[in-house]
Amino acid sequence: MQDTDLPVLDYQTVTGDFQFAELYDWQQQALRSWKAHNFQGVIEAVTGAGKTRVGIAAIAQALRFGMKVTVLVPTTELQEQWMTSLRKDLPRASIGRLGGSHTADFRSVDVIVAIVNTAGSRSLIEHFRAGLVVADECHRYAAPLFARALDEQYIWRLGLTATYTRHDGRNQVLDEYFGSIVYKIWYDEAQRYGVISEFDIALVGLQLQNHEQVEYDMLSDEISTDTLSLRNYFDQAALSEHDFMEAVGRLSKLEDGSAASAIARRFLRNVAKRQSLLANTPVKNFALAALAPSLAAAERALVFGSSKEQAQAATQALQAVGVPAGHLMSGMTKVDRLGTMNAFRRGELHVLCAPRVLDEGVDVPAADLAIQTSGTRVQRQFIQRLGRVIRKRPSGDRGRFVYLYAFGTIEDPALRDDFLTDVLPFARDYMYFNLEQHLDELIEFLAPEPQPEISVELPLETPAPTEYETSSEQPEFEGQPPRWNDILDDGELPEQLSETVLTDDIIGDYFRKIAQYPLLAHEEMVELAQQVEAGVYAQHLLTTNYTGSRKERRDYWRLVDLGEEAFNRMFTSNLRLVVSVVKRYFWGNGEPSFSFLDVIQEGNLGLQRAVQLWDYTRGFQFSTYAHAWIRQAATRSIAESSRTIRLPVHLVEQLNAIRRIENVWIHEGNEPTTQEIALVLEEEPDKVDAARNAEARILSLSSERWINGVPYLLADLIVDELTLEAEQWSVINSFLRGLRIALQRATAGFKERDQSILFHRWGLTTDDGEMATLEEVGRKYGVSRERIRQIERKLLKELADHEGIKAVWVLER
Structure with missing residues (x-):
């Protein structure tokens, strides 16, 4: 399709000022800021604020000007959600998808929703005049595998994310492409615009059991000692925590038997043990059981863990005290996932327990209480989890978030200086609790606010029930039941359980895949x-x-x-x-x-x-x-x-x-003889020699061997015992090799035909040094023997004064 073939689209709801239908004030401001930065930049909005609708408004504006649009998404689930939302809001646009079994291109559609790893393997906008790229979850695309999809030919570039900053130092890749953040809406501003609900945070401290505390202290001491030792191999103080762990990981993979690699492996092993101890301590399951009244009083509740075992243990602990609970994990089949989520949606399960799989993006029904049972050091994970309980709900009640931590450990907020200080000031209320001393106060703090009674006049005739019930949280679909992965009403694209994402590290991908099986x-x-x-x-x-x-x-x-x-x-x-x-x-x-x-x-x-x-x-x-x-x-x-x-x-x-x-034996400084090896193996020495002889490998005749600093092909070093004595062969071979090298240097500027004539005449094309006759060379080039003699004489005159050839062979023969 040529540039002149671009369709002219008429969207009556769109103007040059981005007056798209039903935009919040902050969304309009974000689009104006993006426009002021030459239509390039990143919009960072907390989960639940509605940043997806900003992207749709930008797409409508680009289509109005005849542009082609690419939407980059990390998973097939998000691709499906974008397709549904675009078809709803832009019904007149032609939309296709790329990735999986889909191969749409701009010759037939105006908007392509592409999975990022597929988009990185081709140029979508190459033959068109202009285009817009909308990168959803753009913080992920700094990885080398995904960065290939950030095509420079898009003149409009919009990144959407809840947390833009990365901890691996690769934000520069995104800054160079998008131009950094042009608009940011944090919790205070989102609450002022009324796009999220208020929220309370309870920070609940627990005391580890005595033997657990002893083990934790021992592991922490060993980790501290190894950290000091690792300073000898790289400057740990100058590295961020992420870079330090990466450096230790690379060091641990060395198989050189060095002390450094051993220390690195021990360090990582102890860190993993300490994290497992904190995640799987029974104390946190006791805390969940103690909070059963708060969980039962909530509309819906979520429990976040860090491992499958922790999620299963939390489910069992809640079921033991009579709370209907289920777990959702990446190892489950899609049918089981859907069944669990539908049961949670219908209210058959009151609590949903899950490890990090919910962070990666499951569209869960709105919950008003969440409990995190394991500490996190990643801001993005905390914000995503908090975002599950601060979405606007019809009841208007606040969201409540409980952060469980072990006193005196790396989970303890009192011993950390991290992102909690960026979130706590914007909570409606937050308090610290000691579970053993303040359980009643904690349950009171988490109690839902009483709702005013609303009188409703019932119609005289009750309408017949529909086949499927819908709630204010779910969109209504004609002819089919609502699904647990439907789009929420606030316009925010819900996240889904992502499938396995392949990287350049194939072995690492396989290890991550098999690690999901308990x-x-x-x-x-x-x-x-x-x-x-x-x-x-x-x-x-x-x-x-x-x-x-x-x-x-x-x-x-x-x-x-x-x-x-x-x-x-x-x-x-x-x-x-x-x-x-x-x-x-x-x-x-x-x-x-x-x-x-x-x-x-x-x-x-x-x-x-x-x-x-x-x-x-x-x-x-x-x-x-x-x-x-x-x-x-x-x-x-x-x-x-x-x-x-x-x-x-x-x-x-x-x-x-x-x-x-x-x-x-060699490690001990000795080299064993055949008899000594046979004695250890209790075998005959002849059998040991036979086994050693069988080990001889096949070698290529073209492989090089160095003799006195000069490289020789293995074929040149093999002596034909039937024709030459070893000493005579060595002299001739050395002479021919030296002459060949000297002639190659001397005739570097000659024509290829002239070089070949000299090489044939001087016997440098065969291993035995046999000189070709004038007649043989003339026959090869289709000229007379006299013509070859003339050419040779001319070339010899030009080489008469060449010092390199004189040193090998006197030209007057």
């Missing part, structure tokens, strides 16, 4: 193995034409399904075991011809075989049994593919044993 205890593995066994037997009965009643067949098919689910759980919960086993054999076997992930895949096949054959009745652990199968699959795959000519597996294992013995 580890299982021995008793759970036995129970699952019994279900697998029952499923296999049921499948046998069904496939052997077992005849029974319809109910019996249904029961058998149910057993088969349960067996398959149990098999998958046993398999996925042990994927981390595969990684821990195969890395010992991968890194210690030279350079295999395939990647680490390929070895992991082979180990996974061994794990699959172990799940099939494990006999739980014999009493030993599954991990012990699976270890052998995983090791066998990994080592055999390495043995079969790491060499051009495969060696038998038993011989490879023998060579590995020999190599281990040699490494031990």
Whole structure:
């Protein structure tokens, strides 16, 4: 499509001053500020303020001027929400999507809602006159993988985010593209405009159990000691907390056996243990049970944790005191997620417990009470969680947020200087509580405000009930029930559970994926193995034409399904075991011809075989049994593919044993003899020599070997014993090599044909130095032998005074 083909669109509700329908005052001011900055900049608005509608107004303005528009989103769920909102507010615009199975382009549409990693692989605006890019959640796009989508050809650029500042120092990437923040609306201004509700914050301190406090103090002391030690390797004081942890992470990955890498690994291990201790302490579940009256009095409540185990434990603690609660986690299927969310929406579940998955963006129904059971050091996470309870609700009641922390730990606000001071001043009220001493005061502080009674005159005839009930929080859809991921009425795009996002670190992506599967205890593995066994037997009965009643067949098919689910759980919960086993054999076997992930895949096949054959009745652990199968699959795959000519597996294992013995002796300062190795292995010395001889690898004849500072090809160093003596061959080979190098330098400015004639005449095109005759060279170039002689004479005159050639060969022959 050419520039002249751009359609002229007429949006009557849009003017040059951004008078888009139903904009708040702050949204109009934000758009005017964006316009004053040459239509470039970032608008930062707290969650719930309605920044999405700002983007839609900007899109309408761009379409009015005939521009093409790209909306960048990080997930498919947000893509769907933008599509729904744009179709509702801009019904006359042609809109398409890019990413997944969609491939829209500007030849057929005016607006493209693109997933950022797909948009980064192509230029959407390349052949068009002008364009606008609206980057939702723009703080994410500083990552190298996503930054490729920030095309310089967009002349209008608008970033939307709730928290713009990053902690990895990459905000400069966004500043250079968008031009920094042009408008910011924080809690005070959002409350003044009436776009969020007021909120109270309760900071509730808990005392760890004695043994937990001892363990915490011990871990903290070790962390402090290691932090001081790490100063010797880089200036920890000059680094931010994020940069320091990244530097320690890189140091811990070194496999050089140094003290620095060992200290870094111990440091990270202790930090993880301390965080796990604070997250999983039973004290916080006791606190949730104590706050059951407040949770029951709330319209809806959310409990935020930091791990799946913590969310499950919180759910169990609340159910034990009679509070209907459920949990939402990334490991659940979409059907289970939807069922849990609908139950929470309908009120069947009064409390929803979740780890960080809610931070990544689930569109939850409006809640008026949230409890955070684990401390966070990231401002973005705290603001997103607080945003769940400050959305405007029909009741007009305030939102209430409870921050649980352990006294005297890194969670304690009294020991921290962080973002809490940026939020607390804008709360309607905030108070510190000691749970053991102030429980009654805390419950009173969290009690909802009484609502005035409203008398309503009922009609004489009650209308027939509709198929689906709707509330003021949900949009009404014709012909279909409201879904838990529908757009909220305030115009803010709800966030969704995001799918796996791939990065340039493939191994890291795989590790993050398998980390979502929880580890299982021995008793759970036995129970699952019994279900697998029952499923296999049921499948046998069904496939052997077992005849029974319809109910019996249904029961058998149910057993088969349960067996398959149990098999998958046993398999996925042990994927981390595969990684821990195969890395010992991968890194210690030279350079295999395939990647680490390929070895992991082979180990996974061994794990699959172990799940099939494990006999739980014999009493030993599954991990012990699976270890052998995983090791066998990994080592055999390495043995079969790491060499051009495969060696038998038993011989490879023998060579590995020999190599281990040699490494031990060399580390002690000695080099073992064949007899000493044979003695340790209890083998004959002849067998050890045979194994060593079999280890010889195939080498390329074109590989280089350095002799006296001069590089030689391996093929040039091989002596033909049938034609030349070794000494004579060495002299001739050295002479030809020197002459070849000198002639290449001397004829660098000659024509290619002239160079080739000299090389053939001087015997530099063959390994034996055989000179080509004038007739042979003439035949090659289609001229007479006399013409070749003339050319050669002319070239020799030009080279007569070249010192490099004189040093190798006197020209007058």
